[in-house]
Amino acid sequence: MGERIELVKRAFAGEAVERIPVMAHNFMMAVKEAGLTHREFRENPDAMFRAMTEATIKYDLDCVLLDVDTALLASACGADVTYPDDMAAVAKSEQPVPLDELPDKLESVDLLASPRIQRYLEAARRLVEWGEANDRFIRINADQGPFSLACILAGMDEFLMDLLDEDYEEDINRLLDATYKVSLRMHELCFATGAHMTSYGNSSEGCSVISPAMFRQFAKERETRLAADLKARGIPFLCHICGDVNPILADLVETGCPAYELDWKTDAARVFEIAHGKFTLSGNVDPALFVIGSPDNVYAAAKKVCDLFRGKGGLVLCSGCALGPQTREENLRAFVRAARDA
């Protein structure tokens, strides 16, 4: 196994490593720099492979994170999704299937029947081969986690309001159990490509959207169960939650999830204080800074995070959320340099 791959694995395992690895959540920037449209990227495994490998080499990244949009599972589950040429695909906020009908509908979903997922997994397999030959850690994102997928499929506004109505509690729990199965299956498929790690986004369960009490009522138990099930299958993984999770950091420690990808709205110092030795942080420099800041700004922000963890382990330096296509090349280079200097 290559040195970089070993380094990243050890870092995600929480070990104090000789240098802090760096990963970029950079598919949108990679698409732009490869001269592709998002349509070309998401519809062609060759394009996904080329964009991600070129960016990984260009910026000397330790990891490849494959991600195409936030609607991969939703589209496979029959959601209403738009596919712009020049933007990542997005599920619409209003969805056609009522909450109470969704669980039964999801029972018959075959993820491998989805052309989008077929293409995605093909790109993943090629990246895994490339990663082995070029000593790069490969993380394949398994799209949305159970809570965020439920939000998308039921329509965000309606679902969030239904959370407050006890008349819908049973339907909501049935839906979350159904999306749980879909999410678990997607992790299995992604890991079967040979990836070193899978991940999932569950940002709707964060405190920028729902209360800590609601997280505990609807999301935490499934996050805990997912962690146990993935561990039982031998699948290394992380959970991405952008937005503020400061009020639920202690809860996140209790889920058993080995790594969380958090963005700048969560205080890295508090993460270190509460979660160091319990989960690894993938984060957390503001993606907006990569657009509007100078290289010195980005370097300083990245260094600040690295300084908290240097010599103690528990960090993979990352933006914590997707870098925009307007991200400046010199800023991503400064970000990588900060990790190398740490």
Place this chain on the structure above:
Amino acid sequence: MDLALISERLQAGKAKEVKALVQQALDEGVPALAILEQGLMAGMNAVGVRFKNGEAYVPEVLVAARAMSKGAEVLKPQLAADGVKATGCVCLGSVKGDLHDVGKNIVKMMLESKGLEVVDLGIDVPPETFVQTVRERHCQIVCCSALLTTTMGVMGDVVKALEAAGLRDQVKVMIGGAPVNEAFCKEIGADFYTADAARCAEVAAAICSGRQP
């Protein structure tokens, strides 16, 4: 009727009750403007403050907003008959490429709770639609929302389009959403960044009443 009851039920998100209470108040002869200000707007303002302080979250705001909307439906004909006019006009939309509307919808309700007329352009709104709306509706404020780092750049395109159309001096451009901040606001030449819906409504109300935000 004690209009505080309307405010309280609105804060609890009880849309049917709010609708009935507003009708009852009208039937009892309470002026529509008083119901709007002391019932609906007071309730939504309270929710906005709790949201701003981290004591309420998106679901609580959404149900309160739905209750306000139901109450306002009952009230609108009487407000029109009484000649009550909005204190300003704001056009609002999630910028082109952004299909997220939860945050935008919360902002809309907060703006309306300040007595402002809101032209909701919806989601995926191109810069030229903002321009056209400002021209046709004489809006004092353009509010741009974006949830994604992918789409935040379009906010700058809106500012440029307003400049190109010769309308920039007539409107204030406000921006908000998860990926943006004060520095980005300055960079693109917008006028105000606000971190949450309640603050957005406060600033918009101040602009429309000629006060310093």
